[in-house]
Amino acid sequence: MEGATTDLPVLRPFRPVARGGPADLGFSRWLAEMPPIALLGFAFLACAWPIVAAAQGNFTTAQAFDALWRWMPFLVSKGFALNILISFFTMLTGTVAGVLLGLGQVSPLRPLAATCWFVTQLFRNSPWLVLLFIVMLAFPFEIEIAGTVYLIPDWTKAVFGLALPIMANISEIVRGGIQSVPTGQWEAAESLAFTRGQTLWQIILPQCFKRMIPPWMNWYAILTMATPLVSLLGVEELVTLSRQAMEAEDNHPELLMPFFGFALVIFFLYCYPIARWTLRLERRFAVRQ
Amino acid sequence: MPANSWTPDQPIVAIHDLHKSFGALEVLKGVSLEVMKGEVICIIGPSGSGKSTLIRCINALNPVDSGSILVEGQEVNDPAVDKLALRKKVGMVFQQYNLFPHKTALQNVMMAPLKVLKQPRGEVEKRARALLTRVNLEGKEDSYPGELSGGQQQRVAIARSLAMNPDVMLFDEVTAALDPETVKEVLVAIKDLAQSGMTCILVTHEMGFAREVADHIYFTDRGVIVEHGPPATFFTESSDPRTREFLSQIL
Ligand SMILES: Nc1ncnc2c1ncn2[C@@H]1O[C@H](COP(=O)(O)OP(=O)(O)O)[C@@H](O)[C@H]1O
Ligand SMILES: [Mg+2]
Numbered sequence: 413m414e415g416a417t418t419d420l421p422v423l424r425p426f427r428p429v430a431r432g433g434p435a436d437l438g439f440s441r442w443l444a445e446m447p448p449i450a451l452l453g454f455a456f457l458a459c460a461w462p463i464v465a466a467a468q469g470n471f472t473t474a475q476a477f478d479a480l481w482r483w484m485p486f487l488v489s490k491g492f493a494l495n496i497l498i499s500f501f502t503m504l505t506g507t508v509a510g511v512l513l514g515l516g517q518v519s520p521l522r523p524l525a526a527t528c529w530f531v532t533q534l535f536r537n538s539p540w541l542v543l544l545f546i547v548m549l550a551f552p553f554e555i556e557i558a559g560t561v562y563l564i565p566d567w568t569k570a571v572f573g574l575a576l577p578i579m580a581n582i583s584e585i586v587r588g589g590i591q592s593v594p595t596g597q598w599e600a601a602e603s604l605a606f607t608r609g610q611t612l613w614q615i616i617l618p619q620c621f622k623r624m625i626p627p628w629m630n631w632y633a634i635l636t637m638a639t640p641l642v643s644l645l646g647v648e649e650l651v652t653l654s655r656q657a658m659e660a661e662d663n664h665p666e667l668l669m670p671f672f673g674f675a676l677v678i679f680f681l682y683c684y685p686i687a688r689w690t691l692r693l694e695r696r697f698a699v700r701q
Numbered sequence: 702m703p704a705n706s707w708t709p710d711q712p713i714v715a716i717h718d719l720h721k722s723f724g725a726l727e728v729l730k731g732v733s734l735e736v737m738k739g740e741v742i743c744i745i746g747p748s749g750s751g752k753s754t755l756i757r758c759i760n761a762l763n764p765v766d767s768g769s770i771l772v773e774g775q776e777v778n779d780p781a782v783d784k785l786a787l788r789k790k791v792g793m794v795f796q797q798y799n800l801f802p803h804k805t806a807l808q809n810v811m812m813a814p815l816k817v818l819k820q821p822r823g824e825v826e827k828r829a830r831a832l833l834t835r836v837n838l839e840g841k842e843d844s845y846p847g848e849l850s851g852g853q854q855q856r857v858a859i860a861r862s863l864a865m866n867p868d869v870m871l872f873d874e875v876t877a878a879l880d881p882e883t884v885k886e887v888l889v890a891i892k893d894l895a896q897s898g899m900t901c902i903l904v905t906h907e908m909g910f911a912r913e914v915a916d917h918i919y920f921t922d923r924g925v926i927v928e929h930g931p932p933a934t935f936f937t938e939s940s941d942p943r944t945r946e947f948l949s950q951i952l
Contacts, residue, residue: 600799600858603760604813604865605788614816618803 434536434584435627437694439634443687446680454676457669476666480674483657491650492678494567495639498649501571502639503632506578513579514586520608528583535580540573541641547573548645567649570642578635585627589620626694633683633690640675650675707774713738713869713900714759719768721754728754730924731768736869736917741901743911746921747947752904755921756871759902760791773868789818792862793871796878798854800846806833806857807842810864818865825864832860836890852883856890863894870894872903908951912936920944 429435516528535543547569554563593616601611643651654675658667712735721729728751736742744752757763759770761777761784770777772787800809810829814820833842836856846854855875862870872891876884888910895901895914905911911918912932919929920939928941939945 594797594799596795596797596799597801599762600795600801602762603788603791603793604861605785605817606813607785610816614812615801619801 429588429627433588434581434631435588435624437626437630437690440626440630440687440690443633443680443683444691446684451677451680454673457673473666476664476670479657479661479667480670483654483661483671484674487650487653487657487674488678491648491653492682494647494649495636495679496682498567498571498574498639498642498647499632499636501568502574502578502635505571505575506635507582507628509575509579510582511586513583514590515612517583517587518590532580532583532587535576536584538577540577540638541644543576544570544573544641544645547576566645566647567642570645570647574635574638574642578631581631582628585624585631589624590616592623593619622697626690626697629686629690629693633686636683636686637679650678705774707771709738711774712736712771713740713773714902715769715771716755716759717769717771719755719758719770720766721751721758721763722766728924729758729765732921732924732926734919734926734929736900736902738868738900739898740916741895741903741914742917742919743915744902744904744919744921745906745908745911745947746927750921751924752921753873756793756873756902756904759869759871760788760793762793785817789865790868791871792865792867792869794855794858794862794873794875796874798846798851798858798878800854800857800861802846805843805845806838806849806860809846809857810861813861814864829860829864832863833857835893836860837886850883851879852886855879855883855887859887859890859894869900869902872901872905874904874906876905876907906951908936908948920947922947 429437432438513528513532516524517532519525519528548566551569551572552564553566553569554561556562590612597615597619598611601615606615639649640651643649643655646652648656651672654671658664658671661667714734714736716735717733719729719732720727732751732755734742744755746752754763758765759772759777761782765778768778772791775787776782777787800806801812804812807826807829810832811822811825814825814828815822830842833839836859838853838856838860841849841853841857844853846857849857858875875891876887879887884907888907891901891903892910892914901914903911903915915932917929918932918935920927920935920941920943922943928939928944929935930939936948939948
């Protein structure tokens with residue numbers, strides 16, 4: 413802005429992304445900047461643990477890893493696959509609901525905007541596990557449609573429980589993205605006789621859509637890392653199945669680090685590239701701005 | 702709604718006793734002015750005197766508290782006013798250009814006729830190219846706003862507004878944000894427009910320009926019109942001390 417000064421509130425520069433806010437990429441940054449040495453250190457722990465534990469028993473490190481090796485295909489195809497499935501459906505549900513809620517927050521209809529704001533704040537600031545428990549317990553485990561009884565699998569209920577906080581955070585990303593477009597854009601469109609809907613879809617959203625993608629991906633990585641929460645509710649995802657597998661292997665303490673270490677590594681391997689990609693997109697969009 | 706009996710020999714914009722407050726701050730305290738078709742009027746006055754607020758009321762960007770604004774006989778201060786119809790008749794250019802940054806110059810100019818007026822693309826494109834040529838931007842059709850200088854962007858903004866074929870154009874300090882070198886090219890474009898018979902309402906600090914193109918000059922201070930008159934007499938015979946002080950500072 414070539415030296416323009418103005419006291420019009422609409423022309424003040426908009427504030428940058430708040431730390432810890434929904435558009436903050438802190439999680440992706442932390443994950444993407446994880447040094448490889450951290451993984452090595454972790455692998456060392458996983459190997460050293462059975463040696464320490466072996467002092468008490470006759471179960472060896474080799475046996476522990478052998479057990480892990482045998483269970484691995486099952487853990488991945490039945491356990492981790494379910495985590496990913498849950499993350500996909502949660503993200504889908506949360507995104508659709510969150511976009512609607514976010515658009516509601518910027519609606520000119522005051523009561524609608526206030527309601528959407530309230531719902532957003534409510535779910536954004538509630539502990540995820542509490543939301544999960546409420547959804548799991550409040551919803552029936554079967555429904556009857558036209559005389560046929562359908563069982564609702566636990567994991568679909570978990571999807572709805574996790575989708576609530578995701579929805580709320582995406583609602584904030586959408587609201588923040590829309591409000592990051594200077595008011596002058598709305599006024600220019602208005603003075604050209606665009607309707608509010610046309611302005612939103614043809615002028616405002618195309619400008620902020622790209623800016624919303626990195627924080628959206630950041631939330632996907634956070635969500636994926638959080639999916640083991642649903643094991644507390646008995647959903648048979650990776651962590652639940654790992655515990656069952658260890659039980660089947662007589663619960664030797666030596667199994668603990670290899671099995672849970674494997675869970676950590678596989679989550680890391682899945683989310684790390686997403687985090688790197690998120691930061692790369694963020695940089696690219698920042699340059700073009 | 703009464704039948705609109707406006708004829709071109711009546712004022713195209715008639716503002717009477719306009720009041721407007723932002724919260725407790727009364728910004729317009731009973732402003733009246735009239736503009737005839739084809740006239741060019743300039744509004745001058747110190748910063749914060751309500752000039753922007755006044756012209757933003759004319760195309761209903763700001764709602765008003767009381768008073769009347771008639772545009773071609775249509776009352777703007779009426780909850781039932783068809784704002785879209787009003788804005789098709791009244792174009793506006795802003796200090797900060799406000800071009801759509803994700804569209805090229807040509808697309809910026811074409812967008813409203815295509816999406817709002819739903820005119821056929823071929824015809825719109827032909828007109829848009831002609832308008833860009835008219836504001837001396839031939840060859841810049843495919844540039845994005847970010848690739849253009851301030852003066853070029855402002856001329857695209859003028860072309861964009863003209864593409865709607867408005868009857869009245871509002872200019873709000875359109876050269877205030879520009880580098881001194883590019884001010885002139887924008888003023889040339891506006892002068893050309895004024896001389897072609899377009900009704901123009903300009904807020905400006907360019908006194909030389911106002912003197913040259915305006916048919917009538919209004920001086921505002923603290924929400925009222927202190928003094929007005931044709932440029933020949935306004936600059937030399939204005940009597941109010943506030944006007945004199947303002948002119949002595951700026952000339
Ligand atoms: N949207 C707004 N909300 C609150 N105050 C405003 C708003 N727009 C303008 N004002 C105030 O109204 C007064 C007149 O502003 P403005 O019409 O922009 O003056 P000018 O264009 O003559 O400099 C200023 O004091 C300004 O701070
Ligand atoms: Mg102003």
